[in-house]
Amino acid sequence: MEQAIAGAEMQLVVFELGDESYGVDISRVQDINRMQEITEIPHAPESVVGVINLRGRVIPVIDLRKRFGLSAAPNTKDTRIVVVHMEHNLIGMIVDAVSKVLRIPADIVEPPSPVLASIDSSYLRGIAKLDDNLVVLLDLDFVLSRHEHEAINEVLAEEA
Secondary structure, rough: OOOOOOOOOOEEEEEEEEEEEEEEHHHEEEEEEOOOOEOOOOOOOOOEEEEEEEEEEEEEEEEHHHOOOOOOOOOOOOEEEEEEOOOEEEEEEEEOEEEEEEEEEEEEEOOOHHHHHOOOOOOOEEEEOOOOEEEEEEOHHHOHHHHHHHHHHHHHHHHH
16 A cells, blocks of 8 residues: 555545445545346356446446355345446446445555455455444455456447
């Protein structure tokens, strides 16, 4: 993680998966939508659940619970699809709920523990320590594997 600049702030969209809070840089968030019909894509990677039509644009959708190896949960009235800029595409991420937009000082973010280096943690940007909880910051460029990105690019090429 880059060295924090004194007085620098980060603005995050914070969402929930299970009992944990995750955050992504607000500048990478295009849209937050209620759950909607998702068209399945045959032979897609397990975490890619399909595509949605967002204002005439085909958007691949991933289930972050599946991607992070969490148990499945039913959709609720709070379930959202957060559409983010990931690599060169817009990607929808299914999350349990979007809880808030936060502005935090960059210096309260700690890099991931070296203990996590042994697991697939390349998508962890850091952990923000707030008074009431911890927020895991995601590096959207590494949430999907190279294989998943290639599969999404193929789906988008077919839809074009």
